[in-house]
Amino acid sequence: MTITQLHYVLAVAEHKNFTLAAEKCFVTQPTLSMQIQKLEEELDIQIFDRGKKPIQLTDVGAQIVTQAKNIVNESGRIKDIVDQQKGYIGGDFKVGIIPTVMPTLLPMFMANFINKYPKVNLIIEERTTEEIIKMLKNGQLDAAIAATPLNEETIKEIVLYYEPFVAYVPENNPAYLKKEFDVEDLEINLSSILLLQDGHCFRNNVLNICKATSLGPSSHFQIESGSFETMVKLADEGLGMTLLPYLHTLDMTGKHADKLRHFKEPKPSREVSLIYSKKELKLHIIEALRSTISGVVRGAIAFNNVAITSPLHKK
Known part of the structure; x- marks a missing residue:
């Protein structure tokens, strides 16, 4: 049994296709298939049910995959230990970022980080918090940037910044005449708030601000969108108000900027953190990422009197 064989097993288990798994492992399909078959012969079991399309794990195969993940992850930590001991900051580093943070934060720090740490190959994936x-x-990411707190015992959180929510209010809404918002203004206007679709933690943030478990559907339309731009355009058409993260509002000018309403202190805000598994050993790269992001956002976000809202759905 070899680590390479376990890598191949994990690739097939993930992609449920030998050809695609071989491409992801940068080997030929016959090579990958032969190594998996040798492992199955050594163990005298079938890991995959090849008769099903797509390929499925057998019952014992599912247990082997679970253990293989642990073995492969732990074997990779040997190089992490050596790199950290040598002070080497380089190699692949996989980072997940939630969709409501990715468009604004990534352009702020990416070029800076690449210039400062050219030997690190950042692999960025846009993913939901879940x-x-x-x-x-599962060891598929080295770190991530998400709204916190998440209350996960196995995950470490390092706060990067606190980002206030900003109301975007069309002229036809009575709340447009207010210069500053109270949280009570949202509770009064529950039926007119446009939200991102389920699955976005930003939606949960807003519901928690309003102390609501859900918003009643509009009597005129229903929409599911993951785009702030869509929410803004609908608000511009007079179909309701929406809430935006502060960084998303910085590029707004003219008529769009006129529709922004900030909240009174303490400003309802979300906490954005760099998170990683407590078993993670690439702490030197994590610290490099943290210091780079903190350096660039410090000038853009400097709010202290804030009220943090949870990104978790409150039932």
């Missing part, structure tokens, strides 16, 4: 938690636990 996916990030699962991938961190």
Whole structure:
């Protein structure tokens, strides 16, 4: 049994296709198939049910995959230990970022980080919070940037910044005349708030601000969108107000900027953190990422009197 064989097993288990798994492992399909077959012969069991399409794990195969993940992850830590001992900051580093943070934060720090640490190959993936938690636990991500706190015992959180929520209010809404918002203004206007679709932690943030478990559907339309731009355009059409993260509002000018309403202190805000598994050993790269991001956001976000809202759904 070899680590390479276990890598191949994990690739097939993930992609459920030998050809695609071989491409992801940068080997030929016959080579990958032969190595998996040798492992199955050594163990005298079938890991995959090849008669099903797509390929499925057998019952014992599922147990082997679980153990193989642990073995492969732990074997990779040997190089991490050596790199950290030598002070080497380089190699592949996989980072997940939630969709409502990715468009604004990534352009702020990416070029700076690449210039400062050219030997690090950042692999960025846009993922939901639920996916990030699962991938961190499985060792599929080295770190992630997400709204916190998440209350996960196996995950470490380092706060990067606190980002206030900003209301975007069309002229036809009575709240447009207010210069500053109270949280009570949202509770009064529950039926007119446009939200991102289920699955976005930003939606949960807003619901928690409003102390609501859900918003009643509009009597005129229903929409599921993961785009702030869509919410802004609908608000511009007079179909309701929406809430935006502060960084998303910095590029707004003219008529769009006129529709922004900030909250009174303490400003309802979300906590954005760099998170990683407590078993993670690439702490030198994590610290490099943290210091780079903190350096660039410090000038853009400097809010202290904030009220943090949870990204978790409150039932």
